[in-house]
Each structure stands twice: as C-alpha cells, then as structure tokens.
Amino acid sequence: MIRACLKYREVGIVYDGCREDPVKERADMKKKIIALFICCAAVAGIGIFTGCGGSDRSDKTDRADTAADLMADISANQVQADADLKGPGRTAVTDFAVRLLQNMPSEDNTLLSPLSILCALGMTQNGAGGETLEQMEQTLGMPCEELDAYLYQYLHALPKSDRYKLCTANSIWLRADEGLFVEPAFLQTNADQYGADIYEDPFDDGSVKRINGWVKEHTDDMIDGIISEIPADAVMYLVNALAFDAEWESIYNEDQVRADVFTKEDGTQQSVDLMYSEEFGFLRDTHASGFLKYYADEEYAFAALLPDEGTDVAEYAASLTGERLQAILQDVQDQTVFAAIPKFTCTYSVDLSDILQAMGMEDAFDPERADFSGIGSYAEDRIYIDKVAHKTFMAVDERGTRAGAVTAVEMAARGAVMEGETVYLDRPFVYMLLDCEAKVPVFIGVVRDVEQ
Numbered sequence: 376m377i378r379a380c381l382k383y384r385e386v387g388i389v390y391d392g393c394r395e396d397p398v399k400e401r402a403d404m405k406k407k408i409i410a411l412f413i414c415c416a417a418v419a420g421i422g423i424f425t426g427c428g429g430s431d432r433s434d435k436t437d438r439a440d441t442a443a444d445l446m447a448d449i450s451a452n453q454v455q456a457d458a459d460l461k462g463p464g465r466t467a468v469t470d471f472a473v474r475l476l477q478n479m480p481s482e483d484n485t486l487l488s489p490l491s492i493l494c495a496l497g498m499t500q501n502g503a504g505g506e507t508l509e510q511m512e513q514t515l516g517m518p519c520e521e522l523d524a525y526l527y528q529y530l531h532a533l534p535k536s537d538r539y540k541l542c543t544a545n546s547i548w549l550r551a552d553e554g555l556f557v558e559p560a561f562l563q564t565n566a567d568q569y570g571a572d573i574y575e576d577p578f579d580d581g582s583v584k585r586i587n588g589w590v591k592e593h594t595d596d597m598i599d600g601i602i603s604e605i606p607a608d609a610v611m612y613l614v615n616a617l618a619f620d621a622e623w624e625s626i627y628n629e630d631q632v633r634a635d636v637f638t639k640e641d642g643t644q645q646s647v648d649l650m651y652s653e654e655f656g657f658l659r660d661t662h663a664s665g666f667l668k669y670y671a672d673e674e675y676a677f678a679a680l681l682p683d684e685g686t687d688v689a690e691y692a693a694s695l696t697g698e699r700l701q702a703i704l705q706d707v708q709d710q711t712v713f714a715a716i717p718k719f720t721c722t723y724s725v726d727l728s729d730i731l732q733a734m735g736m737e738d739a740f741d742p743e744r745a746d747f748s749g750i751g752s753y754a755e756d757r758i759y760i761d762k763v764a765h766k767t768f769m770a771v772d773e774r775g776t777r778a779g780a781v782t783a784v785e786m787a788a789r790g791a792v793m794e795g796e797t798v799y800l801d802r803p804f805v806y807m808l809l810d811c812e813a814k815v816p817v818f819i820g821v822v823r824d825v826e827q
Contacts, residue, residue: 442548442576442585451566456528464525467516468493470697478730481689486723486767488780494615495782497522498545498569499760502561502750507738514735516697523568538671539621544593545571548586548612550578555610557751565613578605586612594618594779601781610753611786619778621670627652627773637717640688649715650773657710660703662686662694666712670775677716677776678704720770727763736760747786761787 458464472489479485493515500511500519512518517525533541547565549557565571576582587600593616601614627650635649656667658680665680680703682691728740738744745759752758762785769778 441579441581442574443551445573445575446566451570452563454524454527454567456524456531458521458525458528460525460529460532464517464521466697466701468525468697469701471514471516473692473695473697473700474734475727475730477693477695478733479725484721484723486721486769486778486780487725487765488617488767488778488782491615491617491780491782492727492763492765493522494526494543494545494569494617495613495763495784497526498565498571498613498615499747499750499784499786501564501568502558502747502758503739504749505746506744507746510736510738514731523564527568534672534674536672536674539675540618541620541675542593542595542616542618544616545569546589546612546614547571547573548582548614549573549575550610551575552610555751555753557611558749561750569615571613578609586614590614590616595620597777597779598781601783613784615782617780619675619776621675622775623773624669624671624673625652626775632718632773635715648718650718651713651715654712654714655709657708657712658703659706659708660699663691666714667707668714668716677771679714679716716771718772720768722766722768724764724766727765728760731763742787750786758786761785 468489471493472487475487475489475492476485479487496511496515497519500508500515500522503511503519508519512522515522530543533543535541545565547562549555562571562573566573576585582605583600583602586602586605590598590600595618597618597620598616602612631651632648633651635647636644637647638644652668654666654668656669656676658665658667658678660680663680663682663686665678667676667678669676680691682688732740738746739760742757742759745757747758747760750758762783764783764785765780767778767780769776
C-alpha cells in the first residue's frame with residue numbers, strides 16, 4: 376500500500392493523512408534519479424468509444440488478480456462543467472494544434488493528435504504550481520481549471536453511433552511502494568475531471584501486460600500497448616486512451632478508386648490510388664483551397680487544405696493561426712467540389728520535449744525550477760518532466776478512417792542540486808583514519824575491491 380493510507384468514500388478517494396516521514400532512512404536516495412512516467416495513449420480508428428469497450432479479454436482478470444482497483448466500489452465526484460464549446464476554448468485548442476504543427480520538423484510527413492497531447496498535459500498540469508503552472512497554462516492556451524472543464528465537457532458531448540464512435544478512457548497506475556506519496560487532491564481531480572481509474576500495482580513482471588492490456592481494451596484492439604518494460608525506478612503511470620473509428624457518409628465504390636500519380640515537392644512522382652468523389656463543403660483561404668468530406672451523419676469530417684500552386688506547404692502552415700483556421704473551418708461554402716483523396720497510411724513519432732520548451736514550457740523540464748509538488752513526492756526529490764513522446768498512425772481507405780496516437784509524458788524526480796564538488800567512491804581509492812588532534816593517519820589503505 377502506498378504511504379498515503381488510502382481510504383474511500385462513495386464520491387471518490389480521500390486520504391487519512393497518516394503518511395510516515397518519507398525522508399527517514401532515505402538520505403542515500405537524494406542523488407538517485409527516479410523515473411516517473413506519465414504515459415498517455417491516444418488511438419483513433421474507424422469510430423468514438425466512451426469507456427473504450429473492447430472485446431472480452433483475459434487481461435481483465437489478470438489485472439483484477441494482481442492490480443488493486445482502488446475505484447472498484449466508488450465513483451468520481453460529479454462535475455458541474457459550464458464550458459462553452461463554441462467559445463474561446465475552441466479557438467485556444469485550435470491555436471495549440473496550429474502552434475504544434477508549426478514547430479514540427481518539415482522534412483517528412485507529420486501527424487499529431489492535439490487532443491491526446493492536451494489530455495496528457497492537462498492531467499499533468501493538475502499537479503503543477505507556481506511559474507511552472509503559469510508557463511504550462513500559457514503554452515496550452517487556457518488556465519488549468521478552464522482546460523479541465525473544456526475537455527470534460529467536450530469529451531462528454533462527443534456523438535456516437537454504430538457507424539462512428541470516439542472513446543476516451545483514463546487510468547492512473549501507482550507502484551505499491553511505501554516510499555511513494557501521491558497528493559490526494561491530484562488523484563481526486565483527475566478522477567473527477569478525466570474519469571480516471573486508479574490502480575495500485577506491484578510493477579512486477581506482469582505489470583507491462585496489465586497496463587498494455589488496459590490500453591488494448593480501451594482502444595478496441597487498435598493499439599497493443601505503450602510500454603515494453605517498467606524500469607526499476609518507475610513509480611507512476613497516467614494513461615489516456617483515445618480511439619476514433621468512422622465510416623464515410625458515402626463509401627467509395629470500386630469505380631471511384633483509380634491509379635494515378637502523386638507529385639512530391641521536389642518534383643518526383645509516385646503511383647497512388649486516388650479516391651474520387653463530389654463533395655459539397657468547399658473551403659477557401661488566401662493561398663489555399665480545400666473541402667470537407669463527411670463521415671456518417673456528418674458528425675465528423677475529413678478536412679483538407681491544398682496550398683495554391685507555387686506555395687510551399689510548410690510556408691502555408693507557418694502562416695496559419697488558430698483564429699484564422701477557425702474562421703476557415705467555420706466558413707464552409709455549400710459548393711460542389713470535385714475531390715480526390717489518396718488512399719494512405721501514415722506513421723509518425725516525435726519527442727515533443729524541445730518543442731514544448733520552445734513554446735514556453737521551460738520550467739516544467741528543469742529539475743531546478745519545476746514545481747510539480749501537486750503530484751506528490753518520493754523522499755525529498757523534485758519532480759519534473761523529462762520527456763514527452765508522441766506517436767501516431769492513420770489509415771484512410773474506401774470505407775473510412777482509422778487513426779491512433781500515443782502520448783507519453785515521462786517525469787523524473789531529482790533532489791535539489793547543492794553547490795560544491797562531487798566525489799563518488801565508485802572506483803579504487805585511498806583511505807585513512809586520522810588522529811584529528813595531530814592530523815596524522817592512524818590507518819591508511821587502498822580499496823581496489825569492495826568486499827561485503
């Protein structure tokens with residue numbers, strides 16, 4: 376049991392306040408780096424699943440047998456969210472997506488899931504304070520509480536049917552370690568706002584299977600997992616899963632798919648299958664034109680913007696703002712568009728650490744300045760973000776679209792760095808016992824091999 380003496384009530388999780396001194400007999404831990412991973416997996420495929428109900432799996436039993444479900448008999452608190460989904464929050468989310476895109480390397484295909492990244496960093500932000508919190512709020516585009524409320528309302532308002540669905544699920548996995556203290560408010564907020572399941576797990580050989588099984592279950596088998604091993608010093612995982620799976624409103628017929636040529640920016644050509652159709656949602660910008668192709672019931676759509684001839688796609692993307700893109704997407708013209716979409720798949724991975732720092736989240740990555748005291752503690756170590764990894768996948772074909780994404784916020788804990796020299800006796804050394812009055816060695820020796 377983690378040293379927070381978990382107790383429960385019908386509306387959520389509270390702590391009894393019987394935490395022991397986490398520093399006692401742990402002075403040697405101050406210089407040890409403790410990896411603390413917050414991993415957010417997001418997956419999109421053909422439909423939304425709230426609860427991501429996958430097929431019946433034995434890993435549910437495995438998890439129940441070994442990982443204690445701390446939310447098994449309780450529910451999160453009810454949230455009164457009054458976010459305006461068509462208000463400033465929408466533009467802020469779009470602006471965050473545009474700024475992310477503009478900071479991506481421009482040499483290859485790029486595919487991001489801003490919603491996945493926002494959910495991941497939104498949960499992380501609930502444990503931030505001081506300048507760290509201010510920088511995260513500025514980078515993500517809105518105050519922490521407003522982002523929580525917006526995401527809560529947005530995700531709960533998503534439409535679904537037999538032909539399209541989007542599911543979201545969240546979980547927090549805690550190492551069963553008495554040295555770990557997690558702030559109750561941090562868990563409660565993520566349980567309330569993100570509906571997070573909370574598990575206490577031994578982080579043993581079976582934990583990878585259990586966590587990856589949860590991911591697979593809540594992404595309808597589209598992602599097998601997000602971790603390959605659990606380091607000995609990992610103490611927490613926060614996992615967000617998203618899955619999208621939708622059919623086109625009008626599925627392409629065989630005669631609408633024809634072999635054609637795709638010309639790359641360097642002029643080289645490649646053979647592709649293009650899917651031709653007539654659409655009725657025209658998009659126009661100063662230096663680009665595009666269209667919407669709707670999925671079933673027109674609840675979701677595929678949107679494309681093609682820069683004008685002679686306009687570089689990277690330059691065009693760099694010219695966008697969230698407000699401008701929102702205006703383009705709002706001004707859909709009811710005009711016939713003769714459209715063609717290539718059948719394609721795309722996989723993409725990127726470390727967002729440097730990008731997010733360039734966007735303003737500097738302190739969060741600095742072990743000297745980061746303030747994540749709201750998450751908790753491990754001995755006296757300071758928690759900070761060490762890495763934000765993002766991976767995505769998308770497949771577009773005659774029937775619809777499947778897409779997946781994984782966002783992992785890896786956090787570490789490190790004690791405050793003190794001024795002075797560092798001497799680790801981790802190689803052969805000379806030693807003495809001194810007479811402190813005369814300052815002469817009573818014993819002197821050399822250690823070349825440590826015998827214990």
